[in-house]
Amino acid sequence: MISRLNARLGESELWLDFRASLSAQIGAFIMVVFTLGALFAPLISPQDPYDLTAINILDAYQPSWLFGEGDSRFLLGTDAQGRDILSAILYGARVSIFVGVMGVLLAATIGVSLGLLAGYFGGFVDNLIMRIADIELSFPSILIALFIMFFWEPGIRNIIVAIAAVEWVLYARTARASVLSEREKDYIDASKAIGLPVHKILFRHVLPNIMAPIIVIVNVRFAWVIILEASLSFLGAGVPAERPSLGRLILNGYEMLFSGYWWTSVFPGIALVLMVFGVNLLGDWLRDALNPRLTK
Amino acid sequence: MFLHVIFRTLQTIPVMLAVSFIVFIMNYFGGGDPVYVMLPLQATQADIEAMRQALGLDKPLVVQYGIYMTHLIEGDMGNSWTQGRPVIDIILQRLPATLELALTGIIFSTVIGVPLGFYVALKPNSWISKSSMGVSILGMSIPPFWLGIMLILIFSVTFGWLPSSGRGETVVLAGVHLSFLTLDGLVHLILPGLTMAVFNIALIMRLQRAELLEQLTQDYVKFAKAKGVPMRRVILRHAFRNTLLPVVTFISLMFAQSLAFAVITETIFAWPGTGKLLIDAIGVNDRPVVVGYIMLSAVMFSLINLLTDLTYALIDPRVRVR
Amino acid sequence: MTKAKMHQNLLSVQNLSVCFHTRKNTLTAVDDVSFALPAGVTLGLVGESGAGKSTVAFSILRLIDSPGEIVSGRIEFEGRDLMALSEQEMEGIRGNRICMIFQDPMVTLNPVYRIGDQIAEGLILHRGSSKKEAHERAITALREVAMPSPELRARAYPHELSGGMQQRAIIAAAIALDPALIIADEPTTALDATIQAQILELLSRLIKRHSTSLILVTHNLAVVAEMADMIAVMYAGRIIEMGYKADILDHPLHPYTVGLLESVPSMAKTTSRIKQIPGLMPSLDDLPPGCSFSPRCSSCRTPDCFERPPLREISPGRWVACHFPLT
Numbered sequence: 001m002i003s004r005l006n007a008r009l010g011e012s013e014l015w016l017d018f019r020a021s022l023s024a025q026i027g028a029f030i031m032v033v034f035t036l037g038a039l040f041a042p043l044i045s046p047q048d049p050y051d052l053t054a055i056n057i058l059d060a061y062q063p064s065w066l067f068g069e070g071d072s073r074f075l076l077g078t079d080a081q082g083r084d085i086l087s088a089i090l091y092g093a094r095v096s097i098f099v100g101v102m103g104v105l106l107a108a109t110i111g112v113s114l115g116l117l118a119g120y121f122g123g124f125v126d127n128l129i130m131r132i133a134d135i136e137l138s139f140p141s142i143l144i145a146l147f148i149m150f151f152w153e154p155g156i157r158n159i160i161v162a163i164a165a166v167e168w169v170l171y172a173r174t175a176r177a178s179v180l181s182e183r184e185k186d187y188i189d190a191s192k193a194i195g196l197p198v199h200k201i202l203f204r205h206v207l208p209n210i211m212a213p214i215i216v217i218v219n220v221r222f223a224w225v226i227i228l229e230a231s232l233s234f235l236g237a238g239v240p241a242e243r244p245s246l247g248r249l250i251l252n253g254y255e256m257l258f259s260g261y262w263w264t265s266v267f268p269g270i271a272l273v274l275m276v277f278g279v280n281l282l283g284d285w286l287r288d289a290l291n292p293r294l295t296k
Numbered sequence: 297m298f299l300h301v302i303f304r305t306l307q308t309i310p311v312m313l314a315v316s317f318i319v320f321i322m323n324y325f326g327g328g329d330p331v332y333v334m335l336p337l338q339a340t341q342a343d344i345e346a347m348r349q350a351l352g353l354d355k356p357l358v359v360q361y362g363i364y365m366t367h368l369i370e371g372d373m374g375n376s377w378t379q380g381r382p383v384i385d386i387i388l389q390r391l392p393a394t395l396e397l398a399l400t401g402i403i404f405s406t407v408i409g410v411p412l413g414f415y416v417a418l419k420p421n422s423w424i425s426k427s428s429m430g431v432s433i434l435g436m437s438i439p440p441f442w443l444g445i446m447l448i449l450i451f452s453v454t455f456g457w458l459p460s461s462g463r464g465e466t467v468v469l470a471g472v473h474l475s476f477l478t479l480d481g482l483v484h485l486i487l488p489g490l491t492m493a494v495f496n497i498a499l500i501m502r503l504q505r506a507e508l509l510e511q512l513t514q515d516y517v518k519f520a521k522a523k524g525v526p527m528r529r530v531i532l533r534h535a536f537r538n539t540l541l542p543v544v545t546f547i548s549l550m551f552a553q554s555l556a557f558a559v560i561t562e563t564i565f566a567w568p569g570t571g572k573l574l575i576d577a578i579g580v581n582d583r584p585v586v587v588g589y590i591m592l593s594a595v596m597f598s599l600i601n602l603l604t605d606l607t608y609a610l611i612d613p614r615v616r617v618r
Numbered sequence: 619m620t621k622a623k624m625h626q627n628l629l630s631v632q633n634l635s636v637c638f639h640t641r642k643n644t645l646t647a648v649d650d651v652s653f654a655l656p657a658g659v660t661l662g663l664v665g666e667s668g669a670g671k672s673t674v675a676f677s678i679l680r681l682i683d684s685p686g687e688i689v690s691g692r693i694e695f696e697g698r699d700l701m702a703l704s705e706q707e708m709e710g711i712r713g714n715r716i717c718m719i720f721q722d723p724m725v726t727l728n729p730v731y732r733i734g735d736q737i738a739e740g741l742i743l744h745r746g747s748s749k750k751e752a753h754e755r756a757i758t759a760l761r762e763v764a765m766p767s768p769e770l771r772a773r774a775y776p777h778e779l780s781g782g783m784q785q786r787a788i789i790a791a792a793i794a795l796d797p798a799l800i801i802a803d804e805p806t807t808a809l810d811a812t813i814q815a816q817i818l819e820l821l822s823r824l825i826k827r828h829s830t831s832l833i834l835v836t837h838n839l840a841v842v843a844e845m846a847d848m849i850a851v852m853y854a855g856r857i858i859e860m861g862y863k864a865d866i867l868d869h870p871l872h873p874y875t876v877g878l879l880e881s882v883p884s885m886a887k888t889t890s891r892i893k894q895i896p897g898l899m900p901s902l903d904d905l906p907p908g909c910s911f912s913p914r915c916s917s918c919r920t921p922d923c924f925e926r927p928p929l930r931e932i933s934p935g936r937w938v939a940c941h942f943p944l945t
Contacts, residue, residue: 515726518720521681523740527705537731538729613777614775
């Protein structure tokens with residue numbers, strides 16, 4: 001299958017570039033592993049850590065089997081309730097990835113749309129959107145998200161919206177800048193002259209041009225959003241305790257740190273770092289691969 | 297130049313107004329009734345009504361906004377529901393600790409990141425450069441809160457070399473408690489400072505490198521070389537000088553971010569700053585403190601942005617034309 | 619017999635070759651170029667974009683950076699081979715004995731330093747002047763390039779000046795140390811047409827006054843016709859014709875030179891179409907074997923042109939690289 005994929009993409013310069021970059025491949029590999037792991041979490045994890053009948057409080061505080069002692073059922077040990085850490089990580093990654101992806105997609109959709117509108121219509125609309133953007137930018141994003149969650153309740157839907165509320169600005173600015181430069185071009189006037197409606201112009205002509213930088217931004221911000229969600233969850237302001245993300249798991253582990261039960265916060269953390277690392281590796285490559293074509 | 301300063305200062309006012317309005321609205325419609333927080337469980341309906349009247353919560357929206365704004369301008373943000381003291385006093389008392397922490401993080405980041413970025417740009421093939429670039433991606437991937445926990449695990453719990461909480465000894469200077477003036481205080485600053493710094497070291501290093509490489513391709517560098525200026529001077533006086541603008545902008549952005557991220561670091565290290573204050577207040581639903589924190593943050597960040605803009609004008613003569 | 623042979627040559631470039639290393643292959647940007655420049659003479663180096671003229675200019679100052687590389691050649695200047703000097707010795711020559719003027723003054727000047735400082739820098743470096751002396755000398759240089767209010771302008775930043783004034787400042791930097799040779803790379807291309815004439819006239823006055831040699835790199839024949847004493851025509855990295863201005867302009871020998879001259883629109887002729895040389899100059903990775911002009915050449919299609927024609931001196935001071943030069 002790889003060779004067939006290879007044959008079809010073989011012509012594409014992007015693919016050749018990808019094959020030449022070991023770090024991009026490692027990044028992509030890590031992301032694929034985590035995505036699959038998260039998707040199939042119910043199938044592959046040894047235990048469903050949130051099924052109250054599957055866990056046994058007597059199993060609590062088991063150290064990781066990999067490091068010598070402990071029960072062979074619990075490769076990475078258990079937490080205070082007897083939950084298997086490995087399973088918790090798989091389920092936690094699910095939540096982290098889900099929130100990350102949805103948050104970024106929502107932010108990108110809102111941001112690009114607002115940016116396109118602001119750039120195309122200019123005037124009052126443009127001013128309004130950009131003023132809001134400026135005010136928001138003068139505040140660090142984590143605080144805004146924290147405050148939003150404070151006035152709202154914790155919940156997966158809410159945190160996705162909070163993330164989008166904080167992240168949209170970058171997309172809006174990029175989209176707006178692209179529209180402003182495209183607007184000068186003659187084909188816009190030509191399109192208007194033949195009566196093409198506004199939204200068609202925006203979608204068919206302007207949007208494809210900004211796809212490449214938006215993709216790069218999405219990738220880079222995805223890494224950041226995962227960290228943001230994890231940080232918020234760690235502070236207790238993110239996802240609720242019943243469906244913990246990796247950040248929440250680390251919070252649970254932190255409370256046990258001084259008693260010597262280190263594995264409860266170390267392993268979820270390593271998983272988190274690995275995941276973000278993969279995204280960053282790929283993002284780094286993507287930025288270089290897509291950019292020279294645009295600017296130079 | 298002076299006009300520039302005035303103009304920029306005036307521009308911050310609408311921002312503050314907007315923020316205060318948003319905060320007021322969120323406060324008004326937000327969940328959690330303050331009365332229930334403040335009164336004991338056995339309070340009767342009469343007590344509740346009385347409290348409501350005392351807090352002015354029975355008045356119409358517009359009136360409440362008016363009262364809120366008048367108090368705000370005087371700097372009165374009400375009293376903490378849990379501590380009973382004026383919010384502004386509480387926050388200002390804790391501010392120096394947070395500023396110390398944020399500054400320590402910035403100093404670490406800049407002192408390590410800028411020279412490293414420089415070095416990597418100029419000697420890309422050395423093993424230091426290659427490993428630095430690789431490690432920097434890793435550095436950008438470690439969530440600061442987890443890093444703090446790991447540092448505590450390694451240096452406090454396992455080896456017991458460094459303290460895991462608190463500020464240590466402080467010295468009072470002009471009524472302000474400072475910890476970096478004592479050895480004990482400095483030792484307490486190390487782990488939290490590092491926690492704040494690592495992420496930013498990676499970012500600054502990469503930024504400095506990218507900017508320097510970009511500048512070295514510019515024509516004015518060729519011109520300087522053609523004048524016979526030695527390479528060292530070309531890099532330091534010509535190219536580096538032009539990287540100052542984006543790098544300094546970034547550092548001030550980092551400072552603002554640090555004040556925000558202090559929230560996490562202070563929680564982990566039990567650092568008695570405004571961040572921990574915020575988290576504690578959120579935990580007990582002490583809304584005046586949270587609202588007060590938001591407003592003061594708005595002031596601080598506007599100030600930081602203003603200072604950044606002014607530094608721009610100092611560094612880049614092209615900006616001064618207004 | 620010729621004027622050139624009566625003076626010792628100030629600059630003698632011999633067999634200069636410069637390559638650029640790309641990911642795919644190595645391109646030859648300058649291919650075995652040789653010429654001599656006597657003192658006080660202006661040489662116009664003409665050719666299309668990409669012909670290698672700027673590369674030759676930068677090579678003289680050894681300012682070729684990777685992925686470029688000066689592969690071979692001798693560059694004799696004031697009796698020394700510049701290729702044999704150390705980097706430090708070379709730094710002593712740049713901006714001192716040989717000065718360069720660039721194309722776009724806005725990006726040539728460092729935006730964060732004042733004009734006066736940028737001119738004075740060379741003086742402090744090469745003459746060991748104090749800051750005060752250097753600044754005074756800079757103001758004098760600005761006066762010499764007819765900069766209005768030189769004391770005021772010396773304290774200005776580049777963005778505060780117009781394009782013409784910026785270029786004057788750069789010329790001031792070039793003459794402040796009284797060099798023996800100035801290399802000007804398309805000095806007027808980025809300027810308005812009206813300013814172009816002023817700058818050229820200024821340059822002409824200055825080099826006459828100081829007896830400076832000038833290498834003028836340009837694609838504009840009109841500029842060369844004005845200013846040059848000698849002309850060298852470059853094509854695809856090689857010099858294909860060289861000689862005194864009058865000879866080249868009135869009696870061109872190489873078909874390319876002929877085509878170049880004929881393609882200049884003139885008020886005198888009343889043709890409806892502007893003449894063009896058919897085809898394009900080949901890109902460096904796709905050079906034809908032998909004579910690089912032969913695919914476009916109307917006067918020869920013989921197999922002889924598969925051999926590269928050497929640059930021969932067919933009469934004193936007159937060089938051409940063609941198997942069938944026009945007579």
